[in-house]
Amino acid sequence: MSKLTVNGQALEVGASPETPLLWVIREQLGLTGTKYGCGIAECGACTVHVDGKAVRSCSFPVSAAVGKQITTIEGLAPNGVLTKVQKAWLDHDVPQCGYCQCGMIMAVTALLKTKPKPTDADIDAAITNICRCGTFQQVRAAIHAAASA
Ligand code: FES
Numbered sequence: 001m002s003k004l005t006v007n008g009q010a011l012e013v014g015a016s017p018e019t020p021l022l023w024v025i026r027e028q029l030g031l032t033g034t035k036y037g038c039g040i041a042e043c044g045a046c047t048v049h050v051d052g053k054a055v056r057s058c059s060f061p062v063s064a065a066v067g068k069q070i071t072t073i074e075g076l077a078p079n080g081v082l083t084k085v086q087k088a089w090l091d092h093d094v095p096q097c098g099y100c101q102c103g104m105i106m107a108v109t110a111l112l113k114t115k116p117k118p119t120d121a122d123i124d125a126a127i128t129n130i131c132r133c134g135t136f137q138q139v140r141a142a143i144h145a146a147a148s149a
């Protein structure tokens with residue numbers, strides 16, 4: 001058994017230490033906002049926060065998350081008040097199919113914690129999530145809007 005804290009809730013999950021955190025989140029906890037894309041840490045669809053840092057949960061062993069605070073997209077706005085990133089996403093019509101967007105929002109939220117006013121270069125360096133719908137320009141505009149909100 002592994003003891004995890006997910007979205008503020010202490011839980012015990014039965015998973016071998018090397019199991020990717022993504023599988024625990026989706027299959028055992030039923031938190032399906034975190035998506036499976038590539039499975040090899042390339043696309044970012046599976047991004048969650050571990051102690052506030054963005055990690056790609058498809059390639060992050062559950063053993064590395066023990067004792068840390070894990071936040072998924074479901075835990076980003078626990079009392080139903082959207083974050084400034086989520087509001088900017090709506091205002092700029094960022095999601096198209098939406099598949100990549102939970103991971104994108106998690107990555108951007110982590111970026112704005114360390115760089116509250118990111119430049120385009122900062123965004124290019126930090127937000128390497130892949131969006132098959134090609135929303136990159138809307139993502140950039142929404143990040144700047146969230147940063148100045
Ligand atoms: S599914 Fe994890 S990075 Fe693509």
Ligand code: FES
Pocket residue numbers: 094095096097098099100101130131132133134135
């Ligand atoms: S909105 Fe469709 S993959 Fe990004």
